[in-house]
Amino acid sequence: MFVQRGSSRSRIALAGALSAGLVLGLSACADSKDDGGSGTVPASSLGAIDCTPYTAFGDLKGKEVSIYTGIVTPEDAPQKQSYKPFEDCTGVTIKYEGDKAFETQVLIRAEAGNPPDVAFVPQPGLLQRLVATGKAKEAPAETAALVDKNFGADWKAYGTVDGKFYAAPLGANVKSLVWYSPKEFTDNGYTVPTTLAELKTLSDKIAATGKKPWCAGISSGEATGWPMTDWMEDFYLRLNGVDAYDKWVKHETPFNSPESTKALDAVGEYLKNDKYVNGGLGDVKSIASTTFQDAGLQIIEGACSLHRQASFYAANFDKNTKVAEDGDVYAFYLPGETADKKPVLGGGEFVLAFADRPEVKAFQTFLATDTWANAKAKVSSGWVSANKGLQISNLVNPIDQLSAKILQDPNAQFRFDGSDMMPAAVGSNAFWKQATNWITGQDTKKTLDAIEAAWPK
Amino acid sequence: MTTAAPLTTTPVATTETKKLSAAASAKAKLTSPWASLAAVVLAVLWTIPTFGLLITSFRTTEDIRRSGWWTTFTNPLFTLDNYKAVLDPEQAGANLPDSFLNSLVMTIPSVIIPLCLASLAAYAFAWMNFPGKNILFIAIFALQIVPLQVTLLPLLQLFVAWDIDGTFWTVWLSHSTFALPLAIYLLHNFIKEVPASLIEAARIDGAGHVSIFFRVLLPLLTPALAAFGIFQFLWVWNDLLVSLTFAGAPAISPLTVQLSNLTGTRGTAWYLLSAGAFVSIIVPVTVFLLLQRYFVRGLLAGSVKG
Numbered sequence: 149m150f151v152q153r154g155s156s157r158s159r160i161a162l163a164g165a166l167s168a169g170l171v172l173g174l175s176a177c178a179d180s181k182d183d184g185g186s187g188t189v190p191a192s193s194l195g196a197i198d199c200t201p202y203t204a205f206g207d208l209k210g211k212e213v214s215i216y217t218g219i220v221t222p223e224d225a226p227q228k229q230s231y232k233p234f235e236d237c238t239g240v241t242i243k244y245e246g247d248k249a250f251e252t253q254v255l256i257r258a259e260a261g262n263p264p265d266v267a268f269v270p271q272p273g274l275l276q277r278l279v280a281t282g283k284a285k286e287a288p289a290e291t292a293a294l295v296d297k298n299f300g301a302d303w304k305a306y307g308t309v310d311g312k313f314y315a316a317p318l319g320a321n322v323k324s325l326v327w328y329s330p331k332e333f334t335d336n337g338y339t340v341p342t343t344l345a346e347l348k349t350l351s352d353k354i355a356a357t358g359k360k361p362w363c364a365g366i367s368s369g370e371a372t373g374w375p376m377t378d379w380m381e382d383f384y385l386r387l388n389g390v391d392a393y394d395k396w397v398k399h400e401t402p403f404n405s406p407e408s409t410k411a412l413d414a415v416g417e418y419l420k421n422d423k424y425v426n427g428g429l430g431d432v433k434s435i436a437s438t439t440f441q442d443a444g445l446q447i448i449e450g451a452c453s454l455h456r457q458a459s460f461y462a463a464n465f466d467k468n469t470k471v472a473e474d475g476d477v478y479a480f481y482l483p484g485e486t487a488d489k490k491p492v493l494g495g496g497e498f499v500l501a502f503a504d505r506p507e508v509k510a511f512q513t514f515l516a517t518d519t520w521a522n523a524k525a526k527v528s529s530g531w532v533s534a535n536k537g538l539q540i541s542n543l544v545n546p547i548d549q550l551s552a553k554i555l556q557d558p559n560a561q562f563r564f565d566g567s568d569m570m571p572a573a574v575g576s577n578a579f580w581k582q583a584t585n586w587i588t589g590q591d592t593k594k595t596l597d598a599i600e601a602a603w604p605k
Numbered sequence: 606m607t608t609a610a611p612l613t614t615t616p617v618a619t620t621e622t623k624k625l626s627a628a629a630s631a632k633a634k635l636t637s638p639w640a641s642l643a644a645v646v647l648a649v650l651w652t653i654p655t656f657g658l659l660i661t662s663f664r665t666t667e668d669i670r671r672s673g674w675w676t677t678f679t680n681p682l683f684t685l686d687n688y689k690a691v692l693d694p695e696q697a698g699a700n701l702p703d704s705f706l707n708s709l710v711m712t713i714p715s716v717i718i719p720l721c722l723a724s725l726a727a728y729a730f731a732w733m734n735f736p737g738k739n740i741l742f743i744a745i746f747a748l749q750i751v752p753l754q755v756t757l758l759p760l761l762q763l764f765v766a767w768d769i770d771g772t773f774w775t776v777w778l779s780h781s782t783f784a785l786p787l788a789i790y791l792l793h794n795f796i797k798e799v800p801a802s803l804i805e806a807a808r809i810d811g812a813g814h815v816s817i818f819f820r821v822l823l824p825l826l827t828p829a830l831a832a833f834g835i836f837q838f839l840w841v842w843n844d845l846l847v848s849l850t851f852a853g854a855p856a857i858s859p860l861t862v863q864l865s866n867l868t869g870t871r872g873t874a875w876y877l878l879s880a881g882a883f884v885s886i887i888v889p890v891t892v893f894l895l896l897q898r899y900f901v902r903g904l905l906a907g908s909v910k911g
Contacts, residue, residue, distance in 0.1 A: 218870065220866040220869060220870050221866065221867070221869050221870075221874070222869060222874070223869075223870050245853065245854055245855055246866060247849070247853050247862075248865055248866050248870070249849050249853075249865065253850065253853060256757065256758060256850060257761075260761035260762045260765055261762060261765045262761070262765045368872070441871075441872060441875070442670065445670065460871055463869070463871065464873050466666060
């Protein structure tokens with residue numbers, strides 16, 4: 149491979165190239181400043197807040213709190229802006245670090261002994277694993293009191309491990325939504341369904357016109373299949389009730405029980421129905437090859453009428469598309485079996501601290517207040533919280549207002565995305581893969597048996 | 606691309622087969638028009654995805670989402686918006702210009718440190734005698750089989766204990782350690798092939814180890830150093846795993862880390878990736894093209910003289 153002579157010119161050139169690069173690199177190092185992006189809305193628009201709750205934590209001027217989270221662009225800018233009132237009050241600097249590989253890296257960091265002060269954990273299952281490292285700290289009493297006041301007991305339970313309360317809820321998203329085109333509905337005289345039976349009738353009505361009513365896509369790189377798990381969870385909640393759902397998630401009823409079969413078959417009536425899918429994209433099998441980001445765009449193209457996807461799907465529509473009740477696209481609540489039963493499937497993040505310094509406690513407390521939720525609402529688009537103190541009028545985006553209304557509905561029974569709570573071998577592996585096999589032709593029994601077999605003993 | 610060369614070489618080959626050297630017969634076989642055609646076809650096939658990526662990086666968001674890049678041939682519509690978005694920290698949410706410099710700051714020492722250490726170590730293993738030399742060399746050779754993934758957690762614990770966590774040192778040290786076994790092994794084999802008479806002549810002239818290394822061997826080593834330098838540069842520049850673990854903080858994160866975050870929390874901005882990819886491959890392509898010229902010249906110079 150190598151020969152023995154090199155001309156001295158080549159050596160000089162190599163050395164020159166490398167040293168020039170080194171000098172350039174080092175001078176650049178001296179110039180580069182630490183700023184991880186900046187906000188667009190001036191923080192002053194958020195106004196001053198009541199600083200008295202934080203005086204109890206002592207003088208915090210000049211202290212730093214580091215955050216590590218999977219929330220990256222473009223959702224990170226509003227996050228940073230919403231901390232400004234706290235920073236102004238206390239003199240604490242918040243160091244924000246967003247990383248899409250958060251879910252694996254945070255475990256490595258916790259185990260290596262350099263965890264961040266605060267991590268925003270998007271899955272209760274991951275929260276339990278982080279607490280199991282022994283590095284996490286319980287939430288301070290001030291935070292716990294605010295969570296009791298501002299959040300439902302179900303939300304507090306997701307942040308509790310072994311009877312100890314660790315993590316207050318931060319943001320939330322609603323997954324039980326069906327996207328549709330308001331204009332198409334008015335033009336054709338369709339009405340938003342309020343029961344599952346009505347949803348079926350509506351689908352049949354649209355299918356009778358020769359149009360395929362539903363579009364779906366479950367491709368998402370290595371996570372391909374996750375939108376299918378949401379479909380099944382939504383129908384499990386609706387057909388079997390919240391109590392059965394809780395047992396299913398904890399594996400107190402087996403994954404291949406009759407309840408599961410009922411739920412998956414109900415999904416099949418929509419997604420494995422050639423008359424219903426896949427609007428603008430092909431046949432049933434095209435669901436597996438369409439990315440989840442692209443599937444719902446068919447509503448704008450007019451090739452599809454209904455698309456079941458979470459509130460965060462709003463970010464996929466381009467800037468010229470108006471997402472509103474009187475706009476190009478909007479969503480309705482995926483109805484329950486009857487109009488008064490309102491199970492809601494969703495997700496969210498939880499604030500887990502790895503330090504118990506006063507400034508960290510003060511910041512945790514700030515994030516649990518309705519003051520923060522409202523400040524965040526004003527600068528965000530595509531964000532909502534389960535905080536009961538959140539004023540819906542402060543939310544800018546119509547779809548966020550809808551999500552907040554659904555979350556705050558007194559009849560609503562919120563349940564966290566089941567695949568995020570099941571063991572990783574099922575929730576982020578077998579469930580995804582078997583759901584993908586199911587859509588490409590595997591039968592329901594074989595699918596559910598395979599997932600049950602994958603459950604860690 | 607194809608030439609008339611086979612017409613002249615084929616008859617010669619039939620009559621004087623035994624006289625032809627191995628190199629000449631290889632040349633005769635490789636310069637057939639079919640081989641050239643195959644090479645061109647392979648090159649084109651190999652380039653198509655990159656070419657598609659290049660075209661995609663100049664298309665509008667809507668076009669990228671709605672149709673394939675090949676439709677631009679019938680419906681050309683190009684824009685620089687993707688590049689503007691990627692390079693503007695406010696829009697991309699990632700500071701690509703800064704992380705570009707971070708990548709340079711990380712990569713250059715991560716190439717130079719192992720090159721310096723490995724060439725000295727390789728000399729010692731090749732031309733010096735000391736007890737335990739063979740065992741030590743086998744140990745270094747064997748270290749190549751350790752997958753770097755298993756070292757990440759212990760290394761991070763070590764860095765935390767040394768309190769250099771979150772600095773460039775973590776990346777420099779880890780990339781250097783990962784590179785050393787292969788570098789020492791490669792350079793050792795190279796140095797071992799230098800004729801012993803050359804070293805002996807230098808010794809008779811009164812040269813010690815230091816002057817033998819710097820004045821006799823180092824000039825000869827250049828092609829090997831360039832070759833390993835290129836490999837190591839490309840490897841470190843494109844590395845994501847090590848940087849994610851040790852240098853995830855925004856202040857020191859390299860291009861690869863920022864690129865992976867560019868698509869947004871739920872991957873909605875994936876159309877920015879093509880432009881981001883082209884920003885990040887500027888340096889490796891430049892380095893490869895510039896250094897490859899010297900690398901190849903070094904090879905040729907060696908083969909003619911020696």
